Amino acid sequence: MGLYQVTVAITTGIYIILTMGLNTITGYTGQVSLGHAAFFGVGAYASAILSVRYGFPFWVALPLAIISTALVGAVLGAVSTRLREDSLAITTIGINFVMVSVFKYSSFFGGALGIGGIRYPSLFGHTLTKPEYLLVVAACVALGVWLDRRLVRSWLGLALRAVGQDEAAAESLGVDSPRFKIVAFMIGTAYAGAAGSLYAHFMTFISPQDFGFPMSISIISMAVFGGLGTLRGAILGSCVLGLAPEVFRPLVEYRNLMYGALLLLMMRFQPQGLIGDGSVVWERIRSLFASGRVPGRAERGGV
Amino acid sequence: MDHGVEIDLDRGCRAILLEVRSVSKQFHGVRALQDVTLSVRQGQVFGVVGPNGAGKTTLFNIVCGVYPPSGGSVLFQGRDITRLGSARTARLGIARTFQIVRSFPRMTVLDNVLVGCGHRVYGTLSGLVGTYGREAVRGKAMDLLELVGLEHAAGTLAGKLPIALQRRMEVARALALDPLLLLLDEPCAGLAFGESQDLVELVRRVRDGGVTVMIVEHNMGVVMSLCDEIAVLDFGVKIAQGPSAAISSNPRVIEAYLGKEA
Numbered sequence: 001m002g003l004y005q006v007t008v009a010i011t012t013g014i015y016i017i018l019t020m021g022l023n024t025i026t027g028y029t030g031q032v033s034l035g036h037a038a039f040f041g042v043g044a045y046a047s048a049i050l051s052v053r054y055g056f057p058f059w060v061a062l063p064l065a066i067i068s069t070a071l072v073g074a075v076l077g078a079v080s081t082r083l084r085e086d087s088l089a090i091t092t093i094g095i096n097f098v099m100v101s102v103f104k105y106s107s108f109f110g111g112a113l114g115i116g117g118i119r120y121p122s123l124f125g126h127t128l129t130k131p132e133y134l135l136v137v138a139a140c141v142a143l144g145v146w147l148d149r150r151l152v153r154s155w156l157g158l159a160l161r162a163v164g165q166d167e168a169a170a171e172s173l174g175v176d177s178p179r180f181k182i183v184a185f186m187i188g189t190a191y192a193g194a195a196g197s198l199y200a201h202f203m204t205f206i207s208p209q210d211f212g213f214p215m216s217i218s219i220i221s222m223a224v225f226g227g228l229g230t231l232r233g234a235i236l237g238s239c240v241l242g243l244a245p246e247v248f249r250p251l252v253e254y255r256n257l258m259y260g261a262l263l264l265l266m267m268r269f270q271p272q273g274l275i276g277d278g279s280v281v282w283e284r285i286r287s288l289f290a291s292g293r294v295p296g297r298a299e300r301g302g303v
Numbered sequence: 304m305d306h307g308v309e310i311d312l313d314r315g316c317r318a319i320l321l322e323v324r325s326v327s328k329q330f331h332g333v334r335a336l337q338d339v340t341l342s343v344r345q346g347q348v349f350g351v352v353g354p355n356g357a358g359k360t361t362l363f364n365i366v367c368g369v370y371p372p373s374g375g376s377v378l379f380q381g382r383d384i385t386r387l388g389s390a391r392t393a394r395l396g397i398a399r400t401f402q403i404v405r406s407f408p409r410m411t412v413l414d415n416v417l418v419g420c421g422h423r424v425y426g427t428l429s430g431l432v433g434t435y436g437r438e439a440v441r442g443k444a445m446d447l448l449e450l451v452g453l454e455h456a457a458g459t460l461a462g463k464l465p466i467a468l469q470r471r472m473e474v475a476r477a478l479a480l481d482p483l484l485l486l487l488d489e490p491c492a493g494l495a496f497g498e499s500q501d502l503v504e505l506v507r508r509v510r511d512g513g514v515t516v517m518i519v520e521h522n523m524g525v526v527m528s529l530c531d532e533i534a535v536l537d538f539g540v541k542i543a544q545g546p547s548a549a550i551s552s553n554p555r556v557i558e559a560y561l562g563k564e565a
Contacts, residue, residue: 155424156431162407162418169405171389172367172398173480174422229409277409 006130008246010202013137014195015238019222020144020231021191026220027229028157029184030164031080032089035096036219039189041103041211043069043196048115048206049108058121058201065197066190073189077182096213103208114207118200137198144191148231151187160184164229214256221259224266227276236275317344319381320515321366321397321484326375328361328539335361336372336539343484348506348516350530350547352523354559357536359519360402363486366517367399368392379484394422398482400473402489402519408462412453412472415461416444419479447475451505467498474505478514485509487518491525503529527551535559 001009022036047065050056056064076095080088103109110116121128121136128136151157162170163177163184171177200206218241226237241259245252272279321343328336336358343349351359365372368389376385384392393399398419407415417436420443424430436444448454451471456464461472470490477485487506491499503525510516520526526533526547533550535543537559543550550556 150432153434154432155421155435158414158418158421158435159425159431161410165407165409166405168369168389169401169407170418171369172393172401172405173419173476174390174393174425175418176388176390176425 001131003130006134008243010130010134010137010198012239012242013134013141014199014202015219015222015242016141016235017144017191017195017198018219019226019234019238020148021188021195022219022223023188023228023231023234024148024151024160024191025184025188027223027234028152028164029160029181031181031184032085033076033092033185033188033216034089034220035076035092035094035099035213035216036188036192037211037213037215038092038096038099039069039073039192040196040199040215040219041099041208042072042189043193044200044206044211045103045109045115045196046193047197048118048200051118051201052115058119058197061201062194062197066193069193069196070186070190073185073192074182076189077185078178080185081178081181093213093216096211096216100208100212103211109208112208114205114210115200116205118204118206120204121201133202137202140194140198144194145231145235152231156180156183217256217263218259221263224273225262227273227279227282230273230276233273233276237273240274317346319343320345320379321517322378322381323362323366324376324378326362326365326372326377328358328365328370329373334539336365336536338375339536339539339541340375341534341541341544343515343517345483345515346510346513347531348510348518348529350526350533351517351519351536352521352526352533352550353536356538358539359536360488361539362536363399363488363517363519366392367397367486390425393480394426396480396483397486398477398480398484399486400470400477400488400490402492404466404469404473406461406464406469406472408460410461411458412448412461412464413441413444413457415472416447416476416479417441419476420444422480444475444479447478448472450478450508451475452501467494470494470502471505474509478509482514484515484517487516487520489519489521491520491522499525523551 018036018040022033025031025033043065046068047061050061050064051058079091083091104112121133159175159180162175163180167177222237222241223234225241226235227233245255251258266273270279275282319342323339323341325338325340326336327338339362351362353359364370366377368384368387371386376383378384379395379397384395407418417440420440421435445454445457448457451474453468453471453475456468461469464472490502494502499522506516506529518529530547532545533547534541535550535556542555542559543553
């Protein structure tokens with residue numbers, strides 16, 4: 001693997017972590033967030049400041065960045081319990097713009113110039129090389145995937161999906177939706193915080209526009225394109241849309257246009273996403289695998 | 304106090320499970336309920352009837368904690384639950400179904416029921432991370448599905464079931480709360496005659512299992528055959544309460560339903 005490929009792989013890994021987080025909030029719990037990049041930014045800035053100003057090593061800055069992002073996420077979660085669907089979506093857009101302005105106009109966050117000189121992580125006195133950093137990112141992706149699987153199988157995950165699919169019914173079965181929405185935001189933004197920290201230490205320089213609204217649109221496009229509410233969709237979506245501008249170089253300029261158009265097309269023709277539950281492609285794949293088994297499709301959910 | 308006929312049911316030995324004390328509710332100046340008082344005893348099937356807009360569903364929503372009343376209070380097992388909110392009320396043992404079925408459409412029928420099975424966990428932190436639907440709990444959910452005759456559909460996505468079966472699933476899901484009181488909001492709405500009969504049978508079985516049932520229903524045949532006691536609401540006021548037979552011949556009730564005799 002050349003250094004270019006390594007760079008692309010690291011970026012894709014960061015996208016996967018971001019999308020997994022958004023999938024928890026919007027996919028599982030049904031809370032539309034169009035400001036996920038704001039939390040990506042909180043994680044990146046937290047990690048950068050801890051590292052540059054206070055000299056914390058990456059390994060300490062990363063968990064601290066995750067925790068601080070989740071705390072900010074809890075605040076948004078608390079706000080979200082008072083808002084429904086469209087007004088929540090608009091509020092999250094607003095939060096994204098507010099966060100970018102805070103980064104941009106506050107000298108504490110380095111102003112419009114951002115923060116530079118963020119150190120590459122080092123281990124036992126050895127500064128990691130890019131391929132080694134890719135391993136760190138891959139480990140974080142793996143941990144994120146594992147945690148997501150744990151979540152989906154847990155009572156917590158079941159309750160989040162219940163809130164996402166019918167809030168009143170969930171409440172009637174003892175699930176306090178406000179509390180669970182806050183938890184969903186905390187988990188989802190924690191992922192974004194991890195991605196931000198990884199991004200900051202990889203780029204070694206961050207500035208406010210990295211975390212603007214277009215970035216939020218990219219993340220939600222990935223989740224929707226792959227199939228909202230499924231982990232496989234989040235991963236496939238971030239891989240495809242993350243790699244597309246690299247593979248088709250001329251597309252880079254039109255990246256946002258492409259994401260926007262894709263979002264529209266998916267919503268119109270395949271709202272389940274490329275391989276989400278009930279999508280054409282996924283049903284095909286499932287029937288391919290089910291044909292060999294005797295009880296077939298009905299068996300699946302019972303297990 | 305009540306304006307209507309009160310007939311003592313000679314059931315003093317049975318404890319009062321639910322008490323609604325002079326509950327009123329206003330929505331933007333519209334009086335949905337006015338000073339409604341009633342009590343439901345353990346083991347009863349208690350019917351709430353009345354014309355459209357009489358306040359039946361409002362009463363249910365207040366009992367379930369969906370919203371608080373403008374005045375009055377609700378007591379469950381002697382405990383004030385007026386402002387407890389929906390989720391905590393449910394965890395205390397008041398389960399409900401909805402007038403318009405509310406399933407978790409993209410979950411399997413079994414998972415729908417399992418959401419109800421988690422009621423002991425939702426209030427805690429440690430239990431939440433445990434895997435849901437392990438052997439014992441899944442067995443309980445399957446038993447409930449068998450009770451409502453849906454065991455064969457356990458793996459189907461709930462949204463793909465016909466309405467009549469989603470209704471049954473809602474009942475199983477509500478029973479997963481191990482409720483002391485089950486509120487059924489027009490369980491027969493939109494069902495064919497045979498389906499209604501099945502549902503009546505199901506409610507009987509539930510009651511025989513020791514669950515007190517409170518039911519809002521338009522189908523008078525269903526109400527008469529099921530309920531031990533009936534309260535009649537009209538324009539948010541309770542106009543009568545008593546055993547089924549007495550209610551159907553009560554002139555005020557007939558007037559509310561059919562209009563005044565010329």
